[in-house]
Amino acid sequence: MSLTRRTQQWATFGRTWYLYDMKWQNPFHSARKIAYVLSGRNKPIFEDRTDCGDHVVAINSRHISLPGNEWEKRVYYHHTGYPGGATWTLAHELHAKDPTIIVEKAVYSALDKDLTRHGRMRKLHIFPDDKVPEKIMQNVTHQLRQMRPVPVRLDHIPKDVVDNFPKIFDWPKDFVLK
Structure with a gap:
């Protein structure tokens, strides 16, 4: 077996670590992409009941973005198992307690509903x-592309770029909007 063939086999069967930046991303759309990699569907050796998935390191989960008014409308249900133990928590309250829990729940529900879910x-x-x-970061070799681009704040754009941007109207210098 040639050296390149051996390298290809190692890359196929080995575990790859991916980095995914959650900043300004919808956690439910990103969860499908993360679940795809965790289950190993991105590999040519994928089989439903085998554990061939890769690791995913999701960063900036504190800065996720939910569409519309889902911060106030989305509710998470939990029951302790005792009578009267049902609780409903709004998304913004749950996110304030633990900024990683919404992403974790989204990925958990995006994975296949079988016995391999906990291992993944x-x-x-x-x-x-x-x-x-550093112990985790030294393993990361690849990066997953974000679903949508992160918008740039206007105060972070250099002044010369803003001044040279094409203008629709060329207002006089002494014009004041009242």
Whole structure:
């Protein structure tokens, strides 16, 4: 077997670590992409009941973006198992308690509903900001593309770029809007 063939086999069967930035991303759309990698569907050797998925390190889960008014409307249900133990928590309250829990629940529900789900969830590493332990970061070799681009704030754009941007109207210098 040639060296390149051996390298190809190792790359196919080996576990790859991916980095995914959750900043300004919808966690439910991103969860499908993350679940795709966790289950190993991106590999040519994928089979439903085998554990061939890769690791995913999700950073900046504190800065996720929910569409519309879902922060006030989305409700998470939990029951303790005792009578009267049902609780409903709004998304913004749950996110304030633990910034990683919404992403974790979204990925959990995006995975296949079978016995491999818990093993695949162990390969998901979620961090509320971009401070990742060096022990984990040294394993990361690939990066997943974000679903939507992160918008740039106007105060972060250099002044010369703003001044040279094409203008629709060329207002006089002494014009004041009243």
